[in-house]
Amino acid sequence: MPFSKPGVVIDLGSYCCKAGFACDNHPVSIFRTVVGRPKNRVGFYGKVPYDVFIGDEAESHDDYELYSPVVHGKIVHWENMERVWHHVFYKELKVAPEERAVILASASKTSIEDKIKCCEIFFETLNAPALSVQALGVLALYGSGFTTGISVDLGYDSTDIDPVYEGGLLRYAHMDTNFSGRDFSEHLTNKLESKGFDLGPAPYKVIQDIKQQAMFLTPCSEMEYNQVFNQVKYVLPDGKEIDISEEAHCTPEILFSPKELVGVDTNILPLHEAVITAARKCDSELHTELLGGVVISGGLSSIPGLSQRLVNEIEGYFNKAANVVDSPESYCVAWLGAAIFAGMSDVKKVWVLKKQFEEYGERIVRNKFL
Numbered sequence: 001m002p003f004s005k006p007g008v009v010i011d012l013g014s015y016c017c018k019a020g021f022a023c024d025n026h027p028v029s030i031f032r033t034v035v036g037r038p039k040n041r042v043g044f045y046g047k048v049p050y051d052v053f054i055g056d057e058a059e060s061h062d063d064y065e066l067y068s069p070v071v072h073g074k075i076v077h078w079e080n081m082e083r084v085w086h087h088v089f090y091k092e093l094k095v096a097p098e099e100r101a102v103i104l105a106s107a108s109k110t111s112i113e114d115k116i117k118c119c120e121i122f123f124e125t126l127n128a129p130a131l132s133v134q135a136l137g138v139l140a141l142y143g144s145g146f147t148t149g150i151s152v153d154l155g156y157d158s159t160d161i162d163p164v165y166e167g168g169l170l171r172y173a174h175m176d177t178n179f180s181g182r183d184f185s186e187h188l189t190n191k192l193e194s195k196g197f198d199l200g201p202a203p204y205k206v207i208q209d210i211k212q213q214a215m216f217l218t219p220c221s222e223m224e225y226n227q228v229f230n231q232v233k234y235v236l237p238d239g240k241e242i243d244i245s246e247e248a249h250c251t252p253e254i255l256f257s258p259k260e261l262v263g264v265d266t267n268i269l270p271l272h273e274a275v276i277t278a279a280r281k282c283d284s285e286l287h288t289e290l291l292g293g294v295v296i297s298g299g300l301s302s303i304p305g306l307s308q309r310l311v312n313e314i315e316g317y318f319n320k321a322a323n324v325v326d327s328p329e330s331y332c333v334a335w336l337g338a339a340i341f342a343g344m345s346d347v348k349k350v351w352v353l354k355k356q357f358e359e360y361g362e363r364i365v366r367n368k369f370l
Contacts, residue, residue, distance in 0.1 A: 006023040007102060008020075008095065008100045008101070009022050009105075009338045010102060010103070011105040011335040012075075012105065012106070013033060013070065014033060014158070015032065015033060015155075015181070016032060016331075017030070017031055017032075017033045017088065018030050018332050019088045019092055020093070020335065025339070026329075027332055028092065030332070031055030033069065034059065034066045035077075035080040036052065036061055036065065037050065037065055038064055039063055039064060055084075067080055069084060072158045073107025073110070073160070074107065074114070075114055075118075082121050097122070097126040097127060097128050098129065101128065101130035101342075102122060103131075103134065103341065104133045105139050105335065105337075106134070107160065108135045108137045108162045108169055108171065112365070118131065118133055119357055119362075127354070130354065131351065131352050132342075132350050132352070134338065138167060139335075140153060140297050141293060142338075143337030146164075146325075148166055148167075148292075149163075149289075150164070150275060150290050150291070151295050151297070152271070152275060152295065152296045152301075153297050154180075154181065154296065154298035157180045159178075159179060159180055159298075163278050163290055165286060165289070172281060173278045175277055176269075177255075177269045179269075181299045181300050184252075185204070187254065187262075197236065198240075210234055210244065210247075211299075212302070214232050214234060214244055214247075214248040215252050216252065216303065216305050217303055217308075218249070219308055219309060220312055221253065231243060232244050232248040255306075258270060271310065272314060272317075275314060276313075276317050279291065287320065292321075292323050293323060294310065294322060294323060296325070296326050297327070297333045299331065302326075352369075
C-alpha cells in the first residue's frame, strides 16, 4: 500500500457499519448505522443546542428519533452520513482522518454522483489523503479468495446478486430479489403474533434469536419439514415454550418459493432464479467460471442448508458443477475483502488522491471509479 500508515476500511451497510484497519483480519468496530436526534426538538435544528448520538448509543436513548443515512445501499442523508464517518474516526478507531487513506465499500448500484459526493466529504471536510470506493460484490469475492464469481449479498433491506469477472463488476447483470432480512423478520413476526404468541417488550430481539437458532432449509422444495425434521421448540421471554416448527421451515423457504408461501401476486423473485438470471445475462463462456465462486454473505446467509439448497437449484438448471461458498463470518466478508484489496500490489491505480481531486475535480473520480 503506498501510504505510511495502514488505511481505514469502512463497510457502510444499511443496518451496520463495520470499520477497521487494512492491516487487520477483522473489523475493530461494528455498530448500527443510525443517527439519533431528540424527538421533542424537531423544527428547532440550528436554533437550540442538542446532542446527536451515533450507533448503539443512539438506540439507548428512548427520547431520540433514529435516522438511517443509508437505505437500500444508497446514501439518502449526507449530513447524517458525515456524522457517522466522523464518529468512525474519532470515537471508534481514534485516529485522525488526515493521516489515513480510506477504502469505502459501497453498494454495486452506487451512482458516480454519490461517489463524487463521498470524495467531497472525505477530502474537503475530513481531509483524508486518499479515497477508494469499491463495490461490495467485488470485495465479498476478494474476501472469499475469488476474483471471478457471483456475489449474493443477503442484506438488511435488499438482496443483491452481482456477477464479477477478474475483479470487475458486471453491472448489467445485477439482480435484486425484492426480499431482504428486514422483510424476513417482519414476516416471521407477523406469523408468530397471528398465533397469539407474546414476544415481550423487545420483539426484535426474540425474532433475531429465533433466526439464529431455529431456521433451516431443506435440500429441495418438495421435502416436507414434518417428514424430515423433529419438532422445533422455542422458549419465549415469559417462560412459555412454543412450537415454531412451521415458521422454522416455511419462513426461510420464502427465499426459494415465494409464490407458494406469500402469494402468486408477490414481486419477490426466488433466490436461485435471481442467481441463474444474473449468470445468464453474462456470456455463456463465463458460466463455468462464475458458478465456480458463488459467495453468499449477509445476515440470512447463516441459515443452515442455504448453501446446499442453492447448489442443488443452480446445478439442476445449468447441469454444471456449482461452488457456493459461505463463511462463519459472512457478516464481514466484504470488509475483509476490502482489507485484502487495500494491500494488493497494483492498488495505487484505484485510489483518488486529495491533490488529484483538488486539481481535476470530478473528472478524476469518473476516471477511477466509473
